[in-house]
Amino acid sequence: MNLINFVRGNKLLIRKVHIIFAFLLAAGLLTAAAAVAADPTPTATAAPTTDTTVRGIELLTQLEKRYQETNTYFGEFNQLKVSTLLLEEIPSKGRFWYEKPGKFRCEYLPPNEQVNLIIKDTAWVYIPQIKQVEVYHFRAEDSPIKKLNHMLLGFGVSVKDVLEVYDVRWIPEEEKPDVFALLFKPKKKEEGLSFQAITIWIKKDSLTPKRLVFLEDGEDTTDITLNSVEFNKKIKESIFKPDFPRNAEVIERN
Numbered sequence: 691m692n693l694i695n696f697v698r699g700n701k702l703l704i705r706k707v708h709i710i711f712a713f714l715l716a717a718g719l720l721t722a723a724a725a726v727a728a729d730p731t732p733t734a735t736a737a738p739t740t741d742t743t744v745r746g747i748e749l750l751t752q753l754e755k756r757y758q759e760t761n762t763y764f765g766e767f768n769q770l771k772v773s774t775l776l777l778e779e780i781p782s783k784g785r786f787w788y789e790k791p792g793k794f795r796c797e798y799l800p801p802n803e804q805v806n807l808i809i810k811d812t813a814w815v816y817i818p819q820i821k822q823v824e825v826y827h828f829r830a831e832d833s834p835i836k837k838l839n840h841m842l843l844g845f846g847v848s849v850k851d852v853l854e855v856y857d858v859r860w861i862p863e864e865e866k867p868d869v870f871a872l873l874f875k876p877k878k879k880e881e882g883l884s885f886q887a888i889t890i891w892i893k894k895d896s897l898t899p900k901r902l903v904f905l906e907d908g909e910d911t912t913d914i915t916l917n918s919v920e921f922n923k924k925i926k927e928s929i930f931k932p933d934f935p936r937n938a939e940v941i942e943r944n
Contacts, residue, residue, distance in 0.1 A: 745860035746872055750849050762789045765919035772911045793930040814932050821938045869893055
């Protein structure tokens with residue numbers, strides 16, 4: 691069996707753990723936005739500058755300044771993965787949960803089942819189709835993965851932390867009456883940041899993320915639309931337990 695046929699037969703394997711961080715980035719913005727939704731002040735609509743970098747930082751700063759505590763959230767999503775290697779599109783649906791401080795779970799629904807779970811400094815990726823659990827540990831304090839994990843799971847969208855990892859700019863050509871868009875580009879190539887850029891569209895009225903598009907290495911894209919997000923709902927403790935089948939193969943990745 692050649693590589694192409696192997697991957698075609700195991701489409702779930704092409705989803706890397708960085709997809710977790712797509713939702714964690716949304717998590718950071720969602721938590722900042724939760725309290726803003728009730729505030730009628732249109733802070734995100736007036737653009738005092740046309741400098742895209744300055745404006746991007748201004749918008750990011752607004753999210754940070756307007757941040758208030760949100761203990762939990764739950765939501766659903768639609769995802770479209772476009773693979774240039776396989777010349778195909780892979781649609782997926784799923785749901786995700788977040789609980790402060792540092793619990794995150796994302797489930798892809800059938801037919802492409804997968805579970806992504808993060809508890810503080812450890813991540814699990816479970817693929818039922820092949821009965822395999824991959825485990826990742828964020829050990830190094832100066833690791834970009836560690837920074838990303840703490841920054842986004844800690845419910846504190848720190849502009850300083852964001853700018854340590856990304857160059858951020860506002861995208862004027864994507865400005866609409868109801869949304870604005872920010873572009874995040876990693877400042878340097880690092881393990882765990884296997885994408886070239888992230889574009890996030892944010893609703894102006896509530897400052898909640900609407901859509902995320904990842905431009906990945908090899909020009910693949912992952913397009914995620916967030917739906918039905920609910921805040922401060924009680925989440926069962928079992929949601930965040932790494933309870934996988936005993937016959938699943940466990941692979942320690944780092």
